[in-house]
Amino acid sequence: STGPWDAKIHRISEEKVEEEKKKKVEIKVARSNTDHKNKCVENFKCVLNHIAIGKDFDILLIVIICLEKNEDMKPEAIYHARWCTKLDLVNHIESPNSLFQKQQGGKKANNDDWICSGKSKIIKLLNNSLFKTIDTLKSIF
Numbered sequence: 001s002t003g004p005w006d007a008k009i010h011r012i013s014e015e016k017v018e019e020e021k022k023k024k025v026e027i028k029v030a031r032s033n034t035d036h037k038n039k040c041v042e043n044f045k046c047v048l049n050h051i052a053i054g055k056d057f058d059i060l061l062i063v064i065i066c067l068e069k070n071e072d073m074k075p076e077a078i079y080h081a082r083w084c085t086k087l088d089l090v091n092h093i094e095s096p097n098s099l100f101q102k103q104q105g106g107k108k109a110n111n112d113d114w115i116c117s118g119k120s121k122i123i124k125l126l127n128n129s130l131f132k133t134i135d136t137l138k139s140i141f
Contacts (some may be wrong), residue, residue, distance in 0.1 A: 025085075026057035030122070031065040041067040041075075044126075047117040049103055053090050054112045062131065064122060068121050082131035092130055124134050 008094045030046035043066040069077040084092070084127070093100050093114060103115040116125055125131055 007127045009075060019059075023058045024056060025061050026051075027061045029061070029063045029065065042119065045069065045119040046122055046123045048116040048122070048125075049113075049117070051089075051100065051114040052112040053086065053093060053114070056085055059136075059137070060084055060086065061134075062125070064126065080126050081134040082126060083134065083137050084131050088130050099128070105114060106135065 027047050028051060030048050032041050032043045034040075035042040035045075044064065047063060061081065064082075065079045066078050066080065067075050068078050076131060077132045080087045092098055099121045102111065102113040103113040104111060116122065
């Protein structure tokens with residue numbers, strides 16, 4: 001059973017270094033969309049969806065997958081990973097400058113289903129100091 005979680009794009013991971021350092025991690029992955037008209041990938045134009053602050057997690061880990069050409073000019077998938085604590089996420093969502101919006105039903109909807117989508121918002125998220133780089137994650141385990 002996947003419990004209350006979306007099995008397709010969500011997984012709960014517990015890292016156990018010491019019992020008191022056990023953390024539950026909500027993982028959200030988004031890949032850049034295909035621009036069918038121009039027959040290419042439009043990097044950072046993607047969707048992070050079904051983020052619910054009511055879920056049982058301590059850390060939100062976000063992975064954005066892009067496609068770039070390597071030194072041999074061949075396409076290669078690369079990723080940009082960021083994380084934040086659940087408390088930081090809640091404070092961000094409740095702020096007037098939130099990059100997230102209600103996924104279904106608009107601002108007046110009574111649900112806990114948040115989305116961040118579109119190239120400009122994803123780039124802002126990756127550049128926002130609240131969403132820390134993955135190399136800093138090791139320090140909390």
